[in-house]
Amino acid sequence: MLAKNAKPFRYGIRFKFAVLIGALVVILMIVDALWNVNLQQQQSQNEALEKAEVLADEMRAVWDFVDINQDIINRNDDGTFRTKHLVCVVAAKSVSTLFTTQTDYVIHFVKENPRQLASAPDEFEKEAFEAFAADPELEAYYGVGTDENGQRVFRYTEPLYVTETCLECHGEPVGELDQYGYEKEGMQVGDIGGAMSIIEPMDIYAAGMQTSVIQQVFMVLLVLVIACIGIYVAVSKLVLRPIEALGNAAKQIGKGAFDYELNLQNTGRPDEITEFANDFDKMARRLERLYTSMETEVKNQTDELSALNDLLIYQKSELKKTLDKLSEETAYKNEFFAIMSHELRTPLTSILAFARILRTVDSLDDKTCNAVEEIEANATLLLNMVNNILTISKAEAHKNELITEPVDFVDLIGFIKNSLEPVAKNKDIALTARADSDIPLSMADWEKLRRILENLVDNAIKYTHAGGTVDVRAVFAPPEAHGKDAGDSTGDGSSPDLGSIVISVADDGIGIAEEDREGIFERYRQAGQSPNRRYRGTGLGLAVVKELTELHGGTVSVSSARKAGSTFTVRIPYAPVDTEEYDEDTAR
CATH class of the missing domain: 1.10.287.130 (Signal transduction histidine kinase, dimerisation/phosphotransfer (DHp) domain)
Known part of the structure; x- marks a missing residue:
């Protein structure tokens, strides 16, 4: 069990700083180690390459020395040939064998089509011959790999070119036996006759590289640890302690005790923490004054609220x-x-x-x-x-309210024409009216439909100049096709679409400007109204049209342009007449 006075562990700023700094240290160490390993590997490879080039130059010097002195070695004083079996390749192989037995390095000479099995190339050397054939300017082929024991080694291969002295054993004619009993290959001067291969162990570099990496990692770790300790101490002293003091003061203020003390180390140079502490102290003193006068303020506010409430009640009354x-x-x-x-x-x-x-x-x-x-x-x-x-x-x-009865729109259009024709004639305007004969009888309020048409035709006559025309037309619009039979329910509880009677009133009068079309159906509004307007009226005609059309469940719209006339279109939903009901009424 925990001690009675032990403080519970919490994930404070110190803990978060420690975790953050520790994570940064680990990441930096890993990055530094990987970087150092990469640098050391590159350095060790460069050193191995330099050594391989030096060994190759020494072996080539042996080869060239024997090649230059062939006449001295393998001929008598009178110039006759007497081989001593000490040609350039034999000398080079002998020297490389001696060198290999005394060191960890391996030097041998290979050929693509060797005369002896010991001169056959391995996989790396075959790749080198392919690289030399692909790029004649390539001076060497090298890289890091592993040997048959799984040890890391550095491989270096350098081409050997045919010279004049080589033609005696490897020149033409092809197939002829040379002085050693081998068939000649028919090579030319400058051809790649073979290659010198050097194998260096990388273990000699690994130990030094490991030591260097450990030393560098240790130094970086030491620097980071010292820096982290310094940061931790500085943050604790300069940031966390003042914050803890402010936190304790805030707790005391929360309990109503304003006799707190802020023990901040003042160095004489104000910083952000000091400024924050001063602002906190000013706020606390102001809060103290507010706290002590709170009751008075509450009473005053209550009195004011009561007065406002009485005023509100009076104003409501x-x-x-x-x-x-x-x-x-x-x-x-x-x-x-x-x-x-x-x-x-x-x-x-x-x-x-x-x-x-x-x-x-x-x-x-x-x-x-x-x-x-x-x-x-x-x-x-x-x-x-x-x-x-x-x-x-x-x-x-x-x-x-609607008082519905069977309405014959042909008779209705004719009545409107006869009723308003004197008005049109008085202004020398040609009034035409026509209703299609296929418009069926529909249940509607005849009187309200008459009012709709009278207002529209009266408006058209009013805003048309003498000599103009007003045309009234009524047609039947069948129900729109929505992928189902006419008369089917819409599926959303609304009335079925049985079609509509469309009545249009068109004139060639002054028209309506675009900015005036939006409010023409509002009450007491006229298009282009001004204090000195030319056209008489109350501004109620189109409002009545809209009111009575919507009472029928229909719509009204306008299409117009300035000085191009107007066309008002009213759509009244078709409501079929119950013939049986009206037959019974007629019989009575």
Whole structure:
């Protein structure tokens, strides 16, 4: 068990520094050792190469000496040939054999097609012959390998070229026996006649390399250990102790005791730790003042909050009164609009009826007919405005409802044409209206559809100059193909797509600028409106169109460009008529 007063081990900054420094030391030692080993290996290989070149030069000197003195060695005084079997290759092999028996080095001479088995090349020497054949300028072929005992050795091979004296035994004609009874090979001066191979043991370098690496690693380790100790002592004294003092002071402050002491060694030169300690002390003193006056501050804040809460309650009460008054005024306004619209519609309807009756009287002169047409046109416009105000009032009161009945769009388009033709004629505008004969009867609110078309056609006439045209067209759009039969449910709980009746109102009037198209369906908004606008209206027509179209579950859109006319398109979903229900009603 741990001692009662023993502190639990924790992974503090000292431990982390020790682990970090230890890891750095190990990594640096490994890198240094690998680097030193690599350098030592390169150095030992260079030394072995230098020794091999020296030995090769000495053996070549022996070879050249015997070659130069062939006439003296193998001929009599009268010049006749009498071999003493002391040719250059024999002398070189003899010297190399003596040298090999007395040292750890191996020197021998090989040939690609040897006359004797002892002169046959091994694998390394075969590679050397291939390298000499591939690169005639290559002076030597060397490298580090292992011998048959598995010991590391340095291999060095140097080519031997055919000279004039060599032709006596190895020249032409091919196949002729030389003085030693061997067949001549037909070689030429400058051909590679063989190679001198030297094998050096690498053990003599390994011991020195190991000693050097150990010494360097020891020195690096010693320097790193001393540096780490210095860093550890410096960090503990200059960083960790001040931090521990600040930590103890923070604990005392957390308990409410502000009589702490910071025992920091001041060297007279402020550093980052000293500045941090001064800032900490200032913060602690400020916190002490706040802590001692906290109750007063809390009381003051509570009083202020209570006052604000009372003010909020008062303002909430006043806001409720204002909202109630506003709701009451809005209700009065809507009721006023509804009453006025209803009361105005009755006389306007009478005016329109009498104007249409007068227009059919043949005995009226032209001036009177024009006056009657003017009365009918303006009464129609005024009635449309009153109807728009009534529709918007109902919309604000959420009282707009659909009264559906079978609607014949051919009759509806014809009614709109007859109703607004006097208005168009009054402005010298050609009004055309046509509905395709294949449009089926659809359940809809006839009166609201009439209102939609009257507003769109009235707008088109209003913004079209004299001599222009307004065209009304109604077609039936079959259901879109979505990979399933028409009339199938959409699968998301919505109504099935049975098609729609598309009504478009096109004119060649002033058009709508792009910046004005976004808000034209808002209430009390007109395209290009200004204090001195040319065109009369309340700005409710298109808002009514949008309200009544969406009430049918349809959409309205516009396509227009400045001075290029406008086309408003209304899509009303097709709702088939229940023929059995209406047959029963007719029978009753």
